Each structure stands twice: as structure tokens, then as C-alpha cells.
Amino acid sequence: MNFGMVSKSLGILLICEAIAMVPTLIVAILYKGSDILAFVYTILIIFTSGLLIASVKPKSKNIYARDGFAIVAIGWVLISFFGSLPFVFSGVIPSFVDSFFEASSGFTTTGASILTEIEGLPKGILFWRSFTHWVGGMGVLVMTLAILPSLGAGSLQIMKAESPGPNPGKLVPKVGHTAKILYGIYLLITIIEVIALKIAGMSLYDALIHTFGTVGTGGFSNKNLSVGAYNNTSYEIIITFFMLVCGTNFALYYQALKGNIKEIFKDQEFKFYVRMVFIAITLITLNIYGSVFENLSEALRRSSFQVASIITTTGYATADFNQWPVFSKIILLSLMFFGGCAGSTGGSIKHIRILLFYRAMKRQLLKIIHPGAVYTVKFNGKSIDEDALMDILSFLFMYIFVLLIAVIIISLDGKDMMTSISAVVATIGNIGPGFGMVGPVGNYAAFSHMSKMVLSLCMIIGRLEIYPILLLTIPSFWKKVNI
Amino acid sequence: MNFGMVSKSLGILLICEAIAMVPTLIVAILYKGSDILAFVYTILIIFTSGLLIASVKPKSKNIYARDGFAIVAIGWVLISFFGSLPFVFSGVIPSFVDSFFEASSGFTTTGASILTEIEGLPKGILFWRSFTHWVGGMGVLVMTLAILPSLGAGSLQIMKAESPGPNPGKLVPKVGHTAKILYGIYLLITIIEVIALKIAGMSLYDALIHTFGTVGTGGFSNKNLSVGAYNNTSYEIIITFFMLVCGTNFALYYQALKGNIKEIFKDQEFKFYVRMVFIAITLITLNIYGSVFENLSEALRRSSFQVASIITTTGYATADFNQWPVFSKIILLSLMFFGGCAGSTGGSIKHIRILLFYRAMKRQLLKIIHPGAVYTVKFNGKSIDEDALMDILSFLFMYIFVLLIAVIIISLDGKDMMTSISAVVATIGNIGPGFGMVGPVGNYAAFSHMSKMVLSLCMIIGRLEIYPILLLTIPSFWKKVNI
Numbered sequence: 001m002n003f004g005m006v007s008k009s010l011g012i013l014l015i016c017e018a019i020a021m022v023p024t025l026i027v028a029i030l031y032k033g034s035d036i037l038a039f040v041y042t043i044l045i046i047f048t049s050g051l052l053i054a055s056v057k058p059k060s061k062n063i064y065a066r067d068g069f070a071i072v073a074i075g076w077v078l079i080s081f082f083g084s085l086p087f088v089f090s091g092v093i094p095s096f097v098d099s100f101f102e103a104s105s106g107f108t109t110t111g112a113s114i115l116t117e118i119e120g121l122p123k124g125i126l127f128w129r130s131f132t133h134w135v136g137g138m139g140v141l142v143m144t145l146a147i148l149p150s151l152g153a154g155s156l157q158i159m160k161a162e163s164p165g166p167n168p169g170k171l172v173p174k175v176g177h178t179a180k181i182l183y184g185i186y187l188l189i190t191i192i193e194v195i196a197l198k199i200a201g202m203s204l205y206d207a208l209i210h211t212f213g214t215v216g217t218g219g220f221s222n223k224n225l226s227v228g229a230y231n232n233t234s235y236e237i238i239i240t241f242f243m244l245v246c247g248t249n250f251a252l253y254y255q256a257l258k259g260n261i262k263e264i265f266k267d268q269e270f271k272f273y274v275r276m277v278f279i280a281i282t283l284i285t286l287n288i289y290g291s292v293f294e295n296l297s298e299a300l301r302r303s304s305f306q307v308a309s310i311i312t313t314t315g316y317a318t319a320d321f322n323q324w325p326v327f328s329k330i331i332l333l334s335l336m337f338f339g340g341c342a343g344s345t346g347g348s349i350k351h352i353r354i355l356l357f358y359r360a361m362k363r364q365l366l367k368i369i370h371p372g373a374v375y376t377v378k379f380n381g382k383s384i385d386e387d388a389l390m391d392i393l394s395f396l397f398m399y400i401f402v403l404l405i406a407v408i409i410i411s412l413d414g415k416d417m418m419t420s421i422s423a424v425v426a427t428i429g430n431i432g433p434g435f436g437m438v439g440p441v442g443n444y445a446a447f448s449h450m451s452k453m454v455l456s457l458c459m460i461i462g463r464l465e466i467y468p469i470l471l472l473t474i475p476s477f478w479k480k481v482n483i
Numbered sequence: 484m485n486f487g488m489v490s491k492s493l494g495i496l497l498i499c500e501a502i503a504m505v506p507t508l509i510v511a512i513l514y515k516g517s518d519i520l521a522f523v524y525t526i527l528i529i530f531t532s533g534l535l536i537a538s539v540k541p542k543s544k545n546i547y548a549r550d551g552f553a554i555v556a557i558g559w560v561l562i563s564f565f566g567s568l569p570f571v572f573s574g575v576i577p578s579f580v581d582s583f584f585e586a587s588s589g590f591t592t593t594g595a596s597i598l599t600e601i602e603g604l605p606k607g608i609l610f611w612r613s614f615t616h617w618v619g620g621m622g623v624l625v626m627t628l629a630i631l632p633s634l635g636a637g638s639l640q641i642m643k644a645e646s647p648g649p650n651p652g653k654l655v656p657k658v659g660h661t662a663k664i665l666y667g668i669y670l671l672i673t674i675i676e677v678i679a680l681k682i683a684g685m686s687l688y689d690a691l692i693h694t695f696g697t698v699g700t701g702g703f704s705n706k707n708l709s710v711g712a713y714n715n716t717s718y719e720i721i722i723t724f725f726m727l728v729c730g731t732n733f734a735l736y737y738q739a740l741k742g743n744i745k746e747i748f749k750d751q752e753f754k755f756y757v758r759m760v761f762i763a764i765t766l767i768t769l770n771i772y773g774s775v776f777e778n779l780s781e782a783l784r785r786s787s788f789q790v791a792s793i794i795t796t797t798g799y800a801t802a803d804f805n806q807w808p809v810f811s812k813i814i815l816l817s818l819m820f821f822g823g824c825a826g827s828t829g830g831s832i833k834h835i836r837i838l839l840f841y842r843a844m845k846r847q848l849l850k851i852i853h854p855g856a857v858y859t860v861k862f863n864g865k866s867i868d869e870d871a872l873m874d875i876l877s878f879l880f881m882y883i884f885v886l887l888i889a890v891i892i893i894s895l896d897g898k899d900m901m902t903s904i905s906a907v908v909a910t911i912g913n914i915g916p917g918f919g920m921v922g923p924v925g926n927y928a929a930f931s932h933m934s935k936m937v938l939s940l941c942m943i944i945g946r947l948e949i950y951p952i953l954l955l956t957i958p959s960f961w962k963k964v965n966i
Binding site for chain 1: 897
């Protein structure tokens, strides 16, 4: 482990966080809120801490896979830790555990909240809460499309041409190039959505809040009833569209910008994603039409919004789906494991992995029928390397393993089974709302401090595709000598 | 596909089933029940059908993997179909769908029931219902320890020395030898348990019923309150012990008989199984002591029985665990996926697979830390072949895939979420009771015909380790020409 470079990188990350808080400070000043000082103090603390940590002089500038994972894992925890300070300082969320939960939920673009009453809170605080989604979403894109593949852990990298290979020590310049392209696309989508919502009649402030929540596939709103509070079809259509857009692999947009628009529709993951969205909307619409909504168009509107919100792991709601028939709830629960495409801001398992699980399963069955034949699992026409496939298949158990341990700990709180299980599913998958007490009109306030810490950790573990945080628990990860 | 040999084998299987029904006929005659004619008719029908199907003259005597899978899959369905006839003919279960559910539940050693009132039923019918567990348990042992490995699908075969390799065409003699040893051990355990229960004070009839349910890890009782009806500590200790015995790999008993008793305690799966039993009993005892049971020894007794019952997928109950705290329920729900050891009569995923999932996960993590090093996943000191590991890892998705499809269909019935989910978990895992309406004091009567058929299929799919039934759905499985 190159502790020097890890420390330096984390310091730079904190300095960036301090700078990222400046727009929020401006918002707080504009609204003359009671939260101005909270941001001033926090910015000073983060900036100073960042400078101190970054001042370490590393002996070598080489960054290996382990160092990269350490930066990503510790980085997300640190940023959540410091990002929670405005909540504490402003007095909005006096408990540090609660504040950390809210900040982790923001940066991991989960959208799970411990707040029971949102609408009266200072505008700066609510802006920061949603802005963390935006920052987190950008972080995810850079991590999954630029950093992880370059660490050789990119079984999912599809942006092959752009992402550098496992070339230790020469990481930074190539990552920087990829990152810049991604920032550009992300910013463009953000601006378009804000303008669209503004034109549809939303105030600039609300448009910004909901755009941050959408493009980061986060889900924090400044309304107690989430997007449902507006009961506005235009807003819902715009947000549904952009949630789906941000659940798509951003590498495909880069291809499109280069002129290969057809590539998007040839991509097997994208096709699978569109098919799942379509099937889920159809099934839920048919199920809630008549039983919950008298009107077919309303059933279609509600189901489209909810499917887009859950499959992309955003978590916005326009209806209390907790009250829908069990069939619809089971479909939504299943979608919580799909989680958009790889290279999107969505969380959870991702469509490409599920597609590859399915193909690997089919391959094993065909092998039994034709023991002599050789089958490879393919994606977009290319054979998947057996090592990479092993990696992808192990991921499923890794996901379930973390989920199970967390559910067992959470269940000590004595909440009902569906609440306990879905709270973990919704946090590890970075979705936000679950079922039971943590449903779309509920929140996470009633959990114990212990559970809130575990759920915060789940959000971070899920956001980082499980690996990085699990790696931290292996003793040899911390050894100084590289083998 | 060698249709001739498949047909012949199925015919022989049916003739065996007819013979297996004779002891039950004797019981019915002894008790002078109203069910005598039902058994006479059924035996005649099954015997005649068997003779007809077996009379086909196969062109070749070679059995390949596909044929073996077809025999196993179609065989289990056929046996359940014909085994359900006594329920229909006697008028005890007038609906054929219900009867098929009950018979599948018996032969797959699940123990899920659609009966709401058991104690008044004819003795012959109840004997047959439990005897199907015994027959099914024996079938499972022969299938997993003799037939499947010889078909080259034995990623889990541990009885290497005894099981023949993938040697098509020469299957029968070697399978026959292994099967005989297994029958012997199985019969021995059965006799010892009956004697033990008899000495403890149980009537011979009840002792037989509960022994069939225990050694087959089935769970049918002739009491409405299951084993809890006796409220007898000796019975509970005996049944707990034998459930755990039958959740152990029978190949280890064969080793022990050959004098290698130490082998049992060296086996990593057995050690993992014992550890899980111990941990689960401790956690649940601590959780229910004080909150449900005032007395520590009672808490320990109840929790030991329930853990043994669920982890071995037996499904007997001495308490309504549905009323226990959520923590205990989550532990029990988790145990439903463990399901005893490979080569036992238990169902579900099996400890060895979970151990190998865990080791594969750890290997992938270590690979990231030390990209240069080569790691293999080991079991009992031997490296697991990468192909076999791929098979085992794919199994997890296969299991979840079937589970999910089934839950979605079941949820159309509109039962609550935990009932819908746990009904499928408890049937695909061959456990029996789940949570909610299908809890230990509930039953499966309230489900629709459609759901009951799906759940029956789940029991059979789960019992056959998923593969065989899925294979039947692949078109090329049915092609005549072997590649």
C-alpha cells in the first residue's frame, strides 16, 4: 500500500468537496437562511483538513490497484463524514449518526432519509442535501467508467476504447481524459433537464433539486410527498424520461456524440434494460388498473414513473406503492436488484450482470446436453473471458452475503420482516424507499443508531460495487509490500 | 434422446411404486379403514401402467446424461402423479390439484400441506402420506450420490471412490452397487429411530410416521400441531438428533462403516454444517429467552428443535416460530437456504455450495490484492476444478431465477408479501412451513389452483437440484441425435 499517495489523493478529494460546497453557500446567502454559518464553518474545516492530509509527500507516485480501491473506499466514507457537518452545525439534524446517514444517502445517490418533515427546512440545507446526489453521481461515473477499469477490476468496462488498461503508475492522465468527457455529458444532461422542468413551470430552485435527484439517480426531494406533491403530468414525464436516461450507460452517449448513434440500439444491455422497463410497466399497469386507479391513463402514468424510479434506483415516488397489490410490489422488489445499466449513475446489481448470469446459466445447461461442445458466454458479439465471468458470478454471492449480514443485524431492531429486509435491499441497491415502514411515505427515522450505521455502510458498499469495502477487511490488503 | 430406454426405466419406476404401496395397503387393512379400496385400485392402475410403459423395446441400451436427466425429472413428476391417486380415490382430498400438491410434497420430502385438519383422517392415508417421504428420501440419496455423478453432473460428488465416472452406457451396474450401500444405511437409521421413539413411549404407528418424516427430512406428521402436539422432551431430543443425522452426507456414514470414523470430523462441509447449527441455536436461544420463553432450558430446547428442523429442511415444528422476534425469524429464513449437506436427504442449496460460494468470493478478492498470484478454490484439501466451480456459481443464479419467477406468479393470488415469498422459499427448498399464512400452524390450502401447481413444480425443481427440470425446457434437449 502506497500510504503517501493514498493520503495525498484523499486530501485533494476533500479540497474538491470544500469547493463543491461553495455553490450551496451562495444559495444559503441568497435565501438569507439560518444555515449560512454552518456552511462557512464546514468549508473551512474540510479545506483545512484536506490541505493537511494532502501535504504528505509520497515516496513514490505509482498507484496500484489496491491503492485505488483504498482511495475510493476511504474517500466515499470521508466525504460522507465531512458532508454531514452542515446538518449538525445548522441544528437541522442534531444527531451525528442521523446526519451521517443522510449525507451517505446523498453521496451514494440512495435517497433514503431519516427526516420526517422536509418542507420547513432551510433552503441551503435542502440544496446541499440534493447537491450531494449530483456530486455523488458524477463520482460514480468516473469511478466505474474510468478508475475501476484502469485498476484491472473492470469486468464491466465496456468503454474499452477510452479506458486505459491495467497500467499501474500511469493512471492519472488517462483517467483524467475519460473523466472530462463524462463530466461534459453529465453537465449537459443536467442543464437540459433543468431547462425542461423550468419551461414546464417548476421554480428554478425546485427544478435544480429534482434534477440533482434525477441525474444522480438519487431521489431526495424538497417535498414531503416527493414528486407526487406536484401532481403534475408534465413534471412526471420529464423526470421519468431523465431517470431512464441516467440509468443508461454513459459510454453509449459518448459513442453517440462521436456519431455512432446506432451503437446505442445495438447494445445488448441497453436492449435488455428497455425490455425490462417495458415489461414491468405493462404488468404493473394491468395490475393497478381497476384495483387502485379507475383510469387507464393514470395507471400507466403512475406505473411508468414508479418503474423508472425503481429500476434506475432513483427512488422518487408519485404514489404510495406500498398500498398497491402484492403482484406489483413483488415486481418492484425484483426491479430493486436490476439497477440500471453499468456505467450509469444507477446502483444495485446492473442489467449487464443479470444478463450474463442468465447466459452463464444457459451455457451450463447446454454443456450438459452437449458435453463435447465448447460454449463461451458472449456479450455484444464478443466472448467474455472465463476469469471475468467468474468475477461476475462471484459478485452475486458477494451481494447476497453483505445483504444477509446486514438484514440479520437490522432485524435486532424488531421491525417487521419486510421492513427489515427491504430497508437493506433499498440501501445496498442505492434506491431509497423500500416496503413497510421504509415505504415511499415512510422513512428511516425509527431505526436504532446501530442500524443506521449499518445501513449507511450498506449504501457505501453498494455504491462502490461491493469490492472496495470488502477488500478493506482482508488483512493482506494493508501490507506494505506489493507481491 | 434414447426414448426407448427412458420409457423402459420409467415403467420399472412405476412398478416399484406399485410395490412400495403394498405396505400401506397392509396398514389400511389392519386398521380396517375406509381407504382400503383406494389403495387396491391405485396399485392396480400403477402396476398396469408401469408394465405397459416398460414393455417398450429400446433399440439401444446406452443411457447418456440427457436420458438420465429425463428419467429423473419425468420420473419424479409421474410418481407424484400416480402417488396422489389414493388421496383422490379415498375422497380425503377430492381436488386432484390438491392431491398432486400433497403427493409432490411427500415424494420431494417437503412436508408442505394443503390439509387443514389431519387427525381424523384414515390411518392408511396418513401412513402413505408419510411413507412417500421415506421413499422420496431414498430416491434423493440414490439420485445425488449415484445417478447424477455418473451422469457427469456431479459437481458435488464427494463419494468419488464409489461413484462411477462419466461413463455412458455402463451406468446401471455401478449405480446399483452404490445404491445398495445407501439403502442399507438408510434402513439402519430408520430402524434405530423407530426403536428409539418406541422406547421413549411413542406408539409404533406414530413412531413410524415421524421416523419417515425425519429420515426423509420431510416433515409430515399425523398431528395438527406437528411434533409440538406431544410436548415430550424425549421425543424432541430423538427427532432433533435424527434430523441432524439425516442432514449429513450419507457418504460419510459409508466411510465410517469402513472404519474411517475420523473422516467425518475432517470433512469441511460437515464442520461448516455443525458450526452453523451451533451458531443458529445460540443466537435464537438468546433471542427467544425472556422474550418468548421464561425458562432458558425451554428456550434452548425449542430453538434446537427448530434450527435442526429448518436447516435440514425437515419442517417439523414444536412452536409457532411465526410469533418469535424478527431476529429469530430472519435467522430461520436464512437457514432455509442452507439445507443440510450434499448427499443427505435435505433439500435447498446445501452447505457445500455455500462454502464454495464463500471461498470463490474470497479468491476473487485476493486476486485483486495480488494480481500476479494464482489461487485455486479448495475443498477438503483438493483444488476444485474451475469448470466445476463455474457450475456451482451458476447454480446460485439458477436457484434465484426459478424462485423469482415462481414468487411473481404466486403473488397474483394477492397474499401478503412474506407469505408469497416464503411459500416459494419453503417449497423450492423442500422445507414445508414458511412465514405468514404458510407458517408452522398454517397451511397451503388458501392458494389458487394455479399457485398450487407452481408450488408443486417448485418442490420438484428444488428436489432435483434445479438442473433436470430446466433442461426439459431447452428444445435441443429433446433432439434424437447425440452430438
